[in-house]
Amino acid sequence: MQDWLILLLKTIGLYFLTFIIIRLMGKSNPLKMTPFKFINYIIIAMFVVLITLNIIENWAFGMLALGVWVAFTIALDYLSIKSKQIHDIVNGKSTILIDKGKIMEENMQQSRMTGEELLSALRSKNAFSFGDVEFAVMESTGDINVLLKADKKPVTAHDLGNQVAPQSQPQTVILDGNVLDEPLSNMGLNRDWLYMQLENIGVSLENNFIGQADSSGDLFVDLFDDSLQVPMPRVKEMLFANLEKTHADLLSFALETDSNEAKNMYSKNATKLDEVVQKLKPYLLH
Amino acid sequence: MTVISKVKQTLAGLQSAQATLKLYEAQSQNEETIRVYQEMLDTTDGIVKDLENRIKALEYEEPQYKGL
Numbered sequence: 001m002q003d004w005l006i007l008l009l010k011t012i013g014l015y016f017l018t019f020i021i022i023r024l025m026g027k028s029n030p031l032k033m034t035p036f037k038f039i040n041y042i043i044i045a046m047f048v049v050l051i052t053l054n055i056i057e058n059w060a061f062g063m064l065a066l067g068v069w070v071a072f073t074i075a076l077d078y079l080s081i082k083s084k085q086i087h088d089i090v091n092g093k094s095t096i097l098i099d100k101g102k103i104m105e106e107n108m109q110q111s112r113m114t115g116e117e118l119l120s121a122l123r124s125k126n127a128f129s130f131g132d133v134e135f136a137v138m139e140s141t142g143d144i145n146v147l148l149k150a151d152k153k154p155v156t157a158h159d160l161g162n163q164v165a166p167q168s169q170p171q172t173v174i175l176d177g178n179v180l181d182e183p184l185s186n187m188g189l190n191r192d193w194l195y196m197q198l199e200n201i202g203v204s205l206e207n208n209f210i211g212q213a214d215s216s217g218d219l220f221v222d223l224f225d226d227s228l229q230v231p232m233p234r235v236k237e238m239l240f241a242n243l244e245k246t247h248a249d250l251l252s253f254a255l256e257t258d259s260n261e262a263k264n265m266y267s268k269n270a271t272k273l274d275e276v277v278q279k280l281k282p283y284l285l286h
Numbered sequence: 287m288t289v290i291s292k293v294k295q296t297l298a299g300l301q302s303a304q305a306t307l308k309l310y311e312a313q314s315q316n317e318e319t320i321r322v323y324q325e326m327l328d329t330t331d332g333i334v335k336d337l338e339n340r341i342k343a344l345e346y347e348e349p350q351y352k353g354l
Contacts, residue, residue, distance in 0.1 A: 166316045187315060217313025235306060242303040249296040250333075256289070262340060269333045276326045280307075283319060 010059075011052050018048050021070050026077060032141045034091050040073045091140045098136035101149070111138050122146060165283040167215050174211030174221065187213055194219070201230060216283075240277070240284040247273045290344045290351045297337045304330050 021044065028037065047066040049055075056062035080087035095111045096104055097118060108118065119130065121144040127133050135147040157164045171183035179191055197219040198205060207228075211221040218233040247270055254266035304327060311323035345352045 166318055168315055187313075189313070215315045216310055216319070217315075236310070239303055239306045239310075242299055242306075246296055246300045246303065249292075249299070253293065253296070262343075265336050265340060269336055272329055273333055276329050279322065280326055283322060 014048050014052050025073060032143065034140050040069065043069055094140055095138045097138055098133050101134055163282040170212040170214045172210065173213050174208045177206045177208055189213065203230065236284040243273065243277050247277055288351050290341060293337060293341055297334065300330060300334060
């Protein structure tokens with residue numbers, strides 16, 4: 001066989017072999033790997049190159065070496081899932097850099113980190129003053145994660161004592177003008193519902209770039225034609241206003257009527273409705 | 287506007303709100319949300335019933351406004 005043909009076949013074969021190997025080694029982000037894992041990938045890549053270009057003359061030896069590296073990497077990964085000790089040895093432990101607001105100098109030296117680097121890492125986590133940091137830890141991948149002091153944390157609804165309605169992830173039901181049936185049926189909706197919603201907004205399906213339905217079944221769309229103004233769903237706000245109006249009506253009836261019995265009935269129901277309004281508020285207004 | 291028609295208008299508004307709420311109850315994915323909506327629907331049902339009775343009583347007192 002001609003040399004070039006052998007090279008071609010070998011390259012194609014190794015291309016797919018490498019693809020399968022990398023798939024077998026799992027989904028890890030190359031930027032968030034432990035240094036040793038990174039070396040594993042590089043060495044596997046090098047073996048592939050060396051075998052393809054015939055630098056390792058006996059290709060069976062090359063495959064053997066490649067196989068050992070792949071097998072060990074996968075075996076160590078598997079073992080570190082099974083055992084915490086092996087996991088710690090293979091991946092290393094995380095290092096605490098700041099504890100209770102105090103910088104741990106010895107730990108910083110251990111992880112070969114300078115003060116400048118620590119400050120820059122804190123800044124990238126939006127902690128410009130180290131005094132804002134309660135706890136910082138260097139993960140085994142070299143990432144630095146930061147817990148801000150309680151008074152420097154961003155405000156949440158819980159801090160404000162606000163009740164919020166639970167929300168689940170929205171489903172994308174239209175993409176590039178095509179209806180996606182699977183997410184639709186996941187939400188218990190169908191095409192008829194979608195066509196009805198689009199008719200209500202007054203846009204055609206073909207003009208839709210993205211359409212998402214949120215967990216309460218409101219449809220949000222983005223159109224190809226950006227000069228068209230799409231109304232945001234306001235049904236919930238209107239429903240809330242409607243309930244409040246009814247509450248106000250009941251109160252005024254209670255004032256207007258002469259019958260004592262009716263007065264009691266109106267004011268009792270006004271209180272009831274007020275409770276309903278307050279309870280529904282987080283669900284309808286957000 | 288007579289008292290009866292005012293009360294009837296309020297009743298209609300409340301019933302329309304109930305219908306919308308029912309729609310959201312049917313569309314919602316979250317169990318807790320559905321439970322809250324159901325609870326609120328039950329409460330408003332009671333108010334609707336009271337208003338209906340009040341309209342009946344008013345119509346009995348002033349039959350000339352019946353059906354308006």
